[in-house]
Amino acid sequence: MDLAVKAVDKQAIAGAFGRAASRYDTAAKLQQQTGEYLMELSQAENLGIRVLDAGCGTGFFSARWKQQGKQVIALDLASGMLNHAQEQQVADYYLQGDIEHLGLADNSVDICFSNLAVQWCNELPCALQEFHRVTRPGGLILFSTLAQGSLYELEAAWGQVDTYRHINQFLPLQAITDACQLYRHKIISRQYCEYYPQLLPLLNSLKGIGATHLHHGRQHGLMTRKRLNTLAEAYPRDNEDYPLSYQIAFGVIYCDK
Numbered sequence: 001m002d003l004a005v006k007a008v009d010k011q012a013i014a015g016a017f018g019r020a021a022s023r024y025d026t027a028a029k030l031q032q033q034t035g036e037y038l039m040e041l042s043q044a045e046n047l048g049i050r051v052l053d054a055g056c057g058t059g060f061f062s063a064r065w066k067q068q069g070k071q072v073i074a075l076d077l078a079s080g081m082l083n084h085a086q087e088q089q090v091a092d093y094y095l096q097g098d099i100e101h102l103g104l105a106d107n108s109v110d111i112c113f114s115n116l117a118v119q120w121c122n123e124l125p126c127a128l129q130e131f132h133r134v135t136r137p138g139g140l141i142l143f144s145t146l147a148q149g150s151l152y153e154l155e156a157a158w159g160q161v162d163t164y165r166h167i168n169q170f171l172p173l174q175a176i177t178d179a180c181q182l183y184r185h186k187i188i189s190r191q192y193c194e195y196y197p198q199l200l201p202l203l204n205s206l207k208g209i210g211a212t213h214l215h216h217g218r219q220h221g222l223m224t225r226k227r228l229n230t231l232a233e234a235y236p237r238d239n240e241d242y243p244l245s246y247q248i249a250f251g252v253i254y255c256d257k
């Protein structure tokens with residue numbers, strides 16, 4: 001197993017998400033749940049109107065903010081996602097860019113919102129530093145990310161099929177908390193579980209949200225019928241269903257600059 005830590009291949013991530021854009025919203029049920037919860041954490045009524053939706057994807061939450069009367073900048077690495085967002089007119093401005101190098105001025109937004117995107121960055125502290133830089137004093141940063149323990153059933157099943165890494169490594173909750181130490185913050189951890197009647201729709205759900213790109217290597221082996229059956233036999237079942245767990249960390253950072 002290759003455990004060497006390599007930099008995230010952002011072009012590949014943008015490609016995987018871009019290809020998923022047209023079917024993303026129907027597959028992204030988890031993202032919709034976490035994003036709604038993240039919005040609830042905002043209590044943003046008096047914070048001002050400028051919102052950055054960082055890693056906006058199709059702009060599902062850009063539109064939700066806009067419905068609340070906010071002026072929204074939708075930003076994403078993937079041009080395919082951003083084009084889709086722009087076609088739906090979910091925001092006021094569209095910016096192709098990288099969360100780790102935001103092309104925005106210091107203190108230029110009131111709220112920085114980022115739902116399930118920073119797990120694709122090289123360094124969480126770098127992403128948070130950028131969020132903090134562009135958010136004005138008194139503003140709010142809201143982010144959610146996948147934490148260690150996510151997709152553990154699938155990882156366990158693959159572990160019985162071969163010795164390759166098939167699942168991205170997500171940061172432990174403690175590392176996410178540590179990355180927030182520079183700022184006044186709160187972290188909330190929640191577990192979500194999806195149940196699938198068959199393994200193939202479970203695997204397709206990951207593909208449908210562009211989450212099949214591996215940070216530290218490439219996919220190993222074609223998914224033949226035989227391999228799928230072996231994986232299904234090894235998969236830990238809950239009654240007849242195939243469960244898929246996600247460990248989500250929600251962060252709220254108060255910009256006391």
Ligand SMILES: C[S@@+](CC[C@H](N)C(=O)[O-])C[C@H]1O[C@@H](n2cnc3c(N)ncnc32)[C@H](O)[C@@H]1O
Pocket residue numbers: 010013014017018028031032035054055056057058059060061075076077078081097098099100114115116117120121209
């Ligand atoms: C799981 S999707 C979430 C999309 C959206 N926030 C939602 O809630 O539906 C992650 C998004 O983050 C984007 N992304 C990944 N890495 C990024 C980066 N470094 N900078 C900007 N966007 C990034 C991807 O292209 C993708 O659209």
